Each structure stands twice: as structure tokens, then as C-alpha cells.
Amino acid sequence: xxxxxxxxxxxxxxxxxxxxxxxxxxxxxxxxxxxxxxxxxxxxxxxxxxxxxxxxxxxxxxxxxxxxxxxxxxxxxxxxxxxxxxxxxxxxxxxxxxxxxxxxxxxxxxxxxxxxxxxxxxxxxxxxxxxxxxxxxxxxxxxxxxxxxxxxxxxxxxxxxxxxxxxxxxxxxxxxxxxxxxxxxxxxxxxxxxxxxxxxxxxxxxxxxxxxxxxxxxxxxxxxxxxxxxxxxxxxxxxxxxxxxxxxxxxxxxxxxxxxxxxxxxxxxxxxxxxxxxxxxxxxxxxxxxxxxxxxxxxxxxxxxxxxxxxxxxxxxxxxxxxxxxxxxxxxxxxxxxxxxxxxxxxxxxxxxxxxxxxxxxxxxxxxxxxxxxxxxxxxxxxxxxxxxxxxxxxxxxxxxxxxxxxxxxx
Amino acid sequence: xxxxxxxxxxxxxxxxxxxxxxxxxxxxxxxxxxxxxxxxxxxxxxxxxxxxxxxxxxxxxxxxxxxxxxxxxxxxxxxxxxxxxxxxxxxxxxxxxxxxxxxxxxxxxxxxxxxxxxxxxxxxxxxxxxxxxxxxxxxxxxxxxxxxxxxxxxxxxxxxxxxxxxxxxxxxxxxxxxxxxxxxxxxxxxxxxxxxxxxxxxxxxxxxxxxxxxxxxxxxxxxxxxxxxxxxxxxxxxxxxxxxxxxxxxxxxxxxxxxxxxxxxxxxxxxxxxxxxxxxxxxxxxxxxxxxxxxxxxxxxxxxxxxxxxxxxxxxxxxxxxxxxxxxxxxxxxxxxxxxxxxxxxxxxxxxxxxxxxxxxxxxxxxxxxxxxxxxxxxxxxxxxxxxxxxxxxxxxxxxxxxxxxxxxxxxxxxxxxxxx
Ligand SMILES: [Zn+2]
Ligand SMILES: [Zn+2]
Numbered sequence: 149x150x151x152x153x154x155x156x157x158x159x160x161x162x163x164x165x166x167x168x169x170x171x172x173x174x175x176x177x178x179x180x181x182x183x184x185x186x187x188x189x190x191x192x193x194x195x196x197x198x199x200x201x202x203x204x205x206x207x208x209x210x211x212x213x214x215x216x217x218x219x220x221x222x223x224x225x226x227x228x229x230x231x232x233x234x235x236x237x238x239x240x241x242x243x244x245x246x247x248x249x250x251x252x253x254x255x256x257x258x259x260x261x262x263x264x265x266x267x268x269x270x271x272x273x274x275x276x277x278x279x280x281x282x283x284x285x286x287x288x289x290x291x292x293x294x295x296x297x298x299x300x301x302x303x304x305x306x307x308x309x310x311x312x313x314x315x316x317x318x319x320x321x322x323x324x325x326x327x328x329x330x331x332x333x334x335x336x337x338x339x340x341x342x343x344x345x346x347x348x349x350x351x352x353x354x355x356x357x358x359x360x361x362x363x364x365x366x367x368x369x370x371x372x373x374x375x376x377x378x379x380x381x382x383x384x385x386x387x388x389x390x391x392x393x394x395x396x397x398x399x400x401x402x403x404x405x406x407x408x409x410x411x412x413x414x415x416x417x418x419x420x421x422x423x424x425x426x427x428x429x430x431x432x433x434x435x436x437x438x439x440x441x442x443x444x445x446x447x448x449x450x451x452x453x454x455x456x457x458x459x460x461x462x463x464x465x466x467x468x469x470x471x472x473x474x475x476x477x478x479x480x481x482x483x484x485x486x487x488x489x490x491x492x493x494x495x496x497x498x499x500x501x502x503x504x505x506x507x508x509x510x511x512x513x514x515x516x517x518x519x520x521x522x523x524x525x526x527x528x529x530x531x532x533x534x535x536x537x538x539x540x541x542x543x544x545x546x547x548x549x550x551x552x553x554x555x556x557x558x559x
Numbered sequence: 560x561x562x563x564x565x566x567x568x569x570x571x572x573x574x575x576x577x578x579x580x581x582x583x584x585x586x587x588x589x590x591x592x593x594x595x596x597x598x599x600x601x602x603x604x605x606x607x608x609x610x611x612x613x614x615x616x617x618x619x620x621x622x623x624x625x626x627x628x629x630x631x632x633x634x635x636x637x638x639x640x641x642x643x644x645x646x647x648x649x650x651x652x653x654x655x656x657x658x659x660x661x662x663x664x665x666x667x668x669x670x671x672x673x674x675x676x677x678x679x680x681x682x683x684x685x686x687x688x689x690x691x692x693x694x695x696x697x698x699x700x701x702x703x704x705x706x707x708x709x710x711x712x713x714x715x716x717x718x719x720x721x722x723x724x725x726x727x728x729x730x731x732x733x734x735x736x737x738x739x740x741x742x743x744x745x746x747x748x749x750x751x752x753x754x755x756x757x758x759x760x761x762x763x764x765x766x767x768x769x770x771x772x773x774x775x776x777x778x779x780x781x782x783x784x785x786x787x788x789x790x791x792x793x794x795x796x797x798x799x800x801x802x803x804x805x806x807x808x809x810x811x812x813x814x815x816x817x818x819x820x821x822x823x824x825x826x827x828x829x830x831x832x833x834x835x836x837x838x839x840x841x842x843x844x845x846x847x848x849x850x851x852x853x854x855x856x857x858x859x860x861x862x863x864x865x866x867x868x869x870x871x872x873x874x875x876x877x878x879x880x881x882x883x884x885x886x887x888x889x890x891x892x893x894x895x896x897x898x899x900x901x902x903x904x905x906x907x908x909x910x911x912x913x914x915x916x917x918x919x920x921x922x923x924x925x926x927x928x929x930x931x932x933x934x935x936x937x938x939x940x941x942x943x944x945x946x947x948x949x950x951x952x953x954x955x956x957x958x959x960x961x962x963x964x965x966x967x968x969x970x971x972x973x974x975x976x977x978x979x980x
Contacts (some may be wrong), residue, residue: 305725306725307724307727308726308728309727330727334711340714341714341717342717344719345720345724350908351903352902354805354905354908354910354914367723467819
């Protein structure tokens with residue numbers, strides 16, 4: 149499968165440092181040989197039903213940043229032709245319309261769309277200390293692991309959704325696609341409500357304390373999220389050192405609304421060694437003591453939980469979820485900047501994923517690349533993950549259509 | 560007939576009586592709106608024929624008026640009236656209210672899903688024991704009785720995590736039932752206002768005459784703003800509401816705004832009178848400069864000129880779906896500040912020390928009043944109080960609902976003109 153020429157053509161480049169200029173030559177090969185066209189078509193066919201696949205919008209970003217909207221295809225053959233003709237550097241998926249999107253364009257009506265979630269590590273910049281902006285590393289990936297586990301459980305247990313696809317976004321985040329009929333046909337207010345249900349961190353750059361849980365008993369979904377966070381909290385404390393410098397400590401102190409408690413904590417923590425784990429333990433003991441002694445501690449009943457959530461809970465881009473026809477990068481699209489494949493992964497396996505083991509187009513198409521074998525194996529695994537979700541979606545769709553059929557017979 | 564108004568009463572009424580009913584209802588709703596204690600009015604006796612006719616004729620007028628502000632006002636006051644009536648029911652009245660509703664639901668062959676949910680709720684409320692429980696002192700966290708509905712039928716409760724959900728089914732405890740019933744009433748009313756096609760009535764002279772009279776009496780002033788030029792934005796910003804002033808200052812400082820905030824700010828400028836060519840000039844002058852500070856935006860005007868101009872033309876309704884986007888209201892600004900962004904309503908989402916610099920010329924007593932409103936969650940009221948600072952308190956009833964940054968600006972401008980005279 150490998151192609152030695154890819155390397156020879158650009159011998160001057162450094163190992164692990166790839167050239168975007170190679171993409172126009174590599175992408176057609178990738179789309180033909182590696183992109184799981186068949187499964188992709190089946191996924192979108194099911195996800196568009198009862199509308200035909202051709203009513204689904206696809207959009208391409210071409211080499212020179214030209215953006216093509218309102219594309220569509222009706223079967224795998226047309227998809228292959230389209231990919232070869234245009235050679236998109238990026239592939240986005242849009243909504244299902246009442247007509248072929250190229251015909252309807254602005255007047256077409258959106259009928260359905262997967263319920264989608266977009267989590268990006270740049271939204272964690274105010275809490276992560278290892279990287280900023282476009283950078284990611286194994287340490288900050290833990291935030292994604294937590295986000296994936298919390299959202300996946302909520303979607304399954306609370307909302308009863310089953311066809312949930314998790315995709316690496318290609319650089320610094322993850323996407324989630326829910327294809328259940330109920331989710332696909334959810335209207336805008338419905339999407340808004342699901343997004344708000346999942347959203348615990350509120351407030352922008354101008355607010356220090358962004359989580360307010362009140363004084364009543366916690367909602368089941370919040371308790372479940374906290375139990376997930378607890379599994380990773382010590383690890384995060386050690387890796388991120390949330391409270392180790394005076395700046396970071398100050399940020400945390402600003403989240404304590406009670407002045408007396410805040411000054412007690414400040415005094416104690418400033419006089420301690422830097423270790424965030426130790427400082428956190430100390431904070432907890434002061435806080436618990438304080439609550440026991442102070443009569444009315446309702447306002448700070450969940451302070452420790454609020455701080456944990458502010459540092460660890462998923463930070464959704466709610467606009468993506470609320471929007472009915474927001475375009476989102478397709479699974480198995482190539483990220484033009486990193487060359488990485490947007491692989492499908494199992495939520496249970498998120499914690500074992502390593503960023504440099506995620507296949508990239510360069511090592512997949514170059515059999516002399518050091519990572520070639522590993523990336524090929526991981527690519528195959530990703531396609532298999534995709535298949536599993538699509539097979540179960542197809543089953544669910546068949547059952548739904550049968551039930552629909554029965555209902556109309558009864559009538 | 561129940562005051563849920565599921566069905567309109569049938570029959571004919573003389574035109575002059577329609578008018579009397581309509582204006583009596585409007586007058587009554589005004590007193591409801593300003594929270595005056597209820598006074599007996601023979602045309603608004605709950606459950607009566609006049610009450611039913613008045614409600615439906617008002618809906619018709621509100622649809623035909625094609626004035627979103629008027630419709631919003633009707634929606635709010637009708638909702639408040641419903642709430643007032645609901646919470647003053649005795650157990651006996653509650654049972655008969657539910658039974659009436661169930662009867663009128665049964666008249667329909669098929670009903671929308673939210674009416675099915677209403678049916679489930681009524682089947683509980685009509686039970687003697689339940690009705691007595693509800694009408695005795697009842698806490699909002701009471702969980703003695705429950706109903707189960709699909710989560711799609713109680714989105715307001717889902718959004719605020721006020722219900723537990725398992726497998727798509729939400730359990731609504733009795734403590735939340737009133738709140739839920741009110742939201743169902745609202746949904747029914749919104750459906751009616753948005754989905755009823757009244758085109759045939761437009762040729763009905765009696766209705767059109769009523770509409771004319773209403774329009775004369777309730778003019779929701781649309782202030783004509785002066786043309787705002789790109790070079791004058793700094794001086795105009797003296798009259799900006801704090802949320803827009805914040806965006807303006809951020810833009811001047813960093814020369815970039817995040818996507819949503821750019822959208823909000825451009826629409827605001829458009830609606831206070833900035834013509835499209837000035838808007839392009841305004842954004843060009845900032846986006847030509849290098850971004851300042853940490854900002855993930857790597858765009859600049861030269862590189863993305865076409866895209867930016869397209870975006871601005873789009874907002875002015877000249878591209879794409881050719882829709883003229885209105886600027887956003889306070890409710891929207893307050894509800895979407897949950898991403899990492901520089902924007903949002905300063906009264907809601909800013910720490911005290913970040914908020915105060917945006918409140919120019921605000922005296923200490925006013926500041927402490929603002930803080931009090933802020934802590935009660937009355938962010939829009941805090942904003943209005945700030946605007947009135949230093950001026951005689953005028954009756955602001957007409958604008959307290961659906962408040963927007965544009966209204967703030969227009970009122971602030973007209974106030975400063977009055978002050979100069
Ligand atoms: Zn990192
Ligand atoms: Zn109860």
C-alpha cells in the first residue's frame with residue numbers, strides 16, 4: 149500500500165515534518181484507497197433517511213481556500229468521481245434538505261441533521277497549563293478523555309441515544325455525531341435544550357467563577373460527571389499543576405465567594421510547597437472545617453465541586469450543537485495543517501489514544517516512514533470502529549422503518 | 560370553557576361589542592402587566608364567553624399587526640394573566656379546570672405532542688387528592704407525585720436540569736407542575752400566533768377597523784436614527800449600552816473580535832444607522848491592523864477581504880438568503896455568553912471590577928442599586944437603571960420587555976437631546 153515516491157519527491161524535508169504542497173498529489177490516492185467510501189455512504193444514507201442521500205449537503209475546501217457549498221452525491225460512484233474531480237483538502241458535512249442542495253440552495257429547507265458536539269482544546273486555554281492555542285500534548289488530551297466520557301454517558305443514559313460516533317477532529321479536539329432518528333429530527337429549541345443541559349461552565353473572559361451549582365441537591369447528571377472527573381482529577385492536578393504558581397493560585401482563590409474562607413485558604417496555601425495536589429488537599433480540609441463551623445454554608449455547599457467542574461468539565465462550543473445546519477468536518481477527512489486523519493474512535497478507548505499514533509496521510513502513503521506500520525494498523529482499527537457504529541445504526545433504522553410501516557397499516 | 564383557550568367559541572357577535580371586549584381586555588392586561596391588584600371586569604371573567612372571544616380576537620389582531628413588539632407584549636401579558644389565574648385556583652376549581660380541558664382535548668382527533676403531555680398532566684390534576692395536595696401550601700421542590708413525558712415535551716425544564724431524565728423520558732415532580740403548565744400555555748399561544756394563517760381576514764372590514772384603532776393607540780415608536788459614520792463611532796459610543804461599549808473597546812484595543820461578537824456588534828451598528836459602505840470602512844480600518852494580544856484569529860483584511868465584505872453584505876440582506884438580520888436583544892446576549900469570549904452582558908457575566916469601568920458617570924448609590932438587581936438576576940433592569948442614571952425617572956413600561964442594545968442607544972440619545980434643550 150505504501151508509496152515510496154512520496155518521500156523521494158521531497159527528500160529535503162525533515163523527518164516528521166511534512167509539506168502541505170504534497171497534498172494535491174496524495175489526496176486522490178488517499179480518497180481512492182484508504183477513505184472508507186462504502187461505510188461513509190452507508191452512514192450518511194441512514195442518517196438522511198427518509199430523504200435520499202442526494203439531499204445531503206457536502207462542502208469542500210479546495211487547495212486555494214476556495215470553499216464549495218451545496219455539493220451532494222447519490223451513491224458511492226458519484227462520491228468517488230466528486231472526490232477525484234475536486235480533490236478537497238477538507239471535507240465538511242451539512243444538513244439534509246427537502247431537495248438536492250445544489251437545486252434548492254438558499255431556499256432549500258433543512259429537514260434533519262445529526263445532533264453534533266464540538267469540543268476544542270483552545271477553549272481550555274484558561275485552565276490548561278501545558279499548551280496554549282493550537283498546541284496539544286498527551287497531558288491536555290486528558291481533558292478530551294473526560295469530555296468524551298461525560299458526554300457519551302449523558303447521551304446514552306439520559307437521552308437514550310445509541311448511534312453515537314466519536315471522531316478526532318484532526319488537530320486539537322473531538323467531534324461527536326448522534327445519528328438516532330430522534331436526535332436527527334430534533335428541532336432548534338430541542339438542540340438548544342440538550343446543549344444547555346450539558347453546559348455547566350458559563351461566562352466569558354470577564355468572569356472568574358463560571359460554575360454555580362446552587363444549594364439544592366445535585367442533579368444526577370452532575371453527580372455522574374463529578375464521579376468521572378474524580379477518576380482523573382489527581383492525574384490532572386499533577387500534570388497541569390493548576391495551583392502551583394502565584395498567578396494560578398490567585399485564579400483559584402478568586403473562585404471562592406466567601407471572603408473569610410478565601411483569606412484563610414490564601415494564607416495557608418501561600419505558605420505551602422508548590423505541589424497542586426498538596427494544596428488541593430489542604431484547601432479541602434480548610435473548606436470542610438469552615439463549613440462545619442460556619443452555620444449557613446448553603447452558598448458554598450458545592451464549592452469544591454464547582455472548582456473541579458470549572459477545571460475539568462467539558463467545554464462545548466454550544467453554537468455548533470444549537471445550529472441546525474452548522475457544517476462540521478467529516479470523519480476520515482484529512483486535516484490540511486497536520487495531515488492527520490479524523491479517525492473514528494471508541495469512547496472507551498479514548499484514554500489509550502496517543503496523538504502521534506493517530507494516522508497521518510504522510511505516513512500512511514509512505515511505506516518507508518517509521519510510523520507506517522503502526523499508522524496502517526490504527527487506520528484499520530478506526531475504520532472498524534466506524535463500521536460497528538454504522539452497522540448498529542442500520543439495524544436501528546430497519547426496526548424504525550418496520551414500526552413506521554406497521555403504524556400506517558393499523559391506520 | 561377553560562382559560563387555557565384550546566378552542567375558540569363559535570357564534571356571531573356585533574362589531575361594536577367586539578371592540579368593547581377587545582379594549583377592555585387590553586386595558587385589563589395593562590394592569591396585569593404593571594402588577595396592579597386584579598379588579599373585577601365583566602369582559603374578562605375567567606372562562607366566560609367574553610374572556611374567550613377577547614383572547615382570540617387579540618391573537619388575531621396581534622398576528623395582523625405584524626409588529627413583533629406588540630405580539631411579544633400580548634404574549635407576556637396573557638402569560639402573566641394565566642399564571643395569576645392558575646395560582647389562585649382552589650382545589651375544586653383546579654379539578655373542574657382540568658376536566659374542562661380534558662373534554663376539549665378529546666374533541667380533537669389528533670393533537671400535537673405537547674397537548675398529549677397536557678392531557679397526562681390534567682389526568683392527574685383532576686384527581687381529588689392530587690388537586691388538594693397542589694392547592695395546599697406546596698413547595699417547589701415537592702416530589703410526592705410525578706408525571707412522565709418525553710424530554711422533548713419539557714425543554715425548558717431540561718435546559719435548566721430541573722428534571723431527571725432516563726432514556727429520553729423526563730420525570731416531572733409536582734413541585735414543577737405549575738411551571739410546566741404555564742410553559743404549555745405559552746407553547747400553545749406561540750403556536751397560535753406563529754402558525755395561524757389569517758390572510759382571509761385581511762378583507763374583513765370590521766377586523767381591519769379594529770386593527771387600525773389598535774395601531775393608533777399603541778404606536779411602538781420606531782426611532783429614526785441619524786446616519787452613523789465610521790469616524791464617528793468613538794463619539795457615539797458615549798451612548799452605547801455597556802455590552803456594546805465593551806465590544807467596541809475590545810475591538811479598538813485588539814483590532815479583532817471573535818466571530819459571534821463581531822456579528823452582534825456589526826448588527827448593532829447597522830441598526831443604529833450605519834450604512835453598509837460605512838460598515839465596510841469601519842471593519843476594514845480595524846482588521847487591517849495586526850491583532851493585539853492572544854487571539855486565535857489569524858485573519859486579516861487583505862487576505863480575507865472578499866469573505867468579510869460578503870459577510871457584511873449578508874448581514875445587510877444583500878447576499879445569501881437575502882434576509883435582513885435584526886440586531887439581537889438582551890435575552891439573547893445574556894443567554895449565549897457561555898463560551899470563552901470577550902462579550903456578553905456585563906451585568907450578568909462580568910465580575911464586579913470588570914463591570915464598573917464600563918459604567919461611566921455612575922454614582923455610588925446607583926451602583927449599589929445595580930448590584931442588588933444583579934444579585935437578583937434582573938440584569939436588564941440593572942441596565943435600564945444605569946441608563947436612567949442622572950435623568951428623571953420616566954415611565955419605561957413600553958420598553959421593559961424585549962429590551963435591546965439599540966433601544967438603549969436610542970433612548971440615551973433622545974435623553975441627551977432633551978437635556979440640552
Ligand atoms: Zn498540552
Ligand atoms: Zn407536591
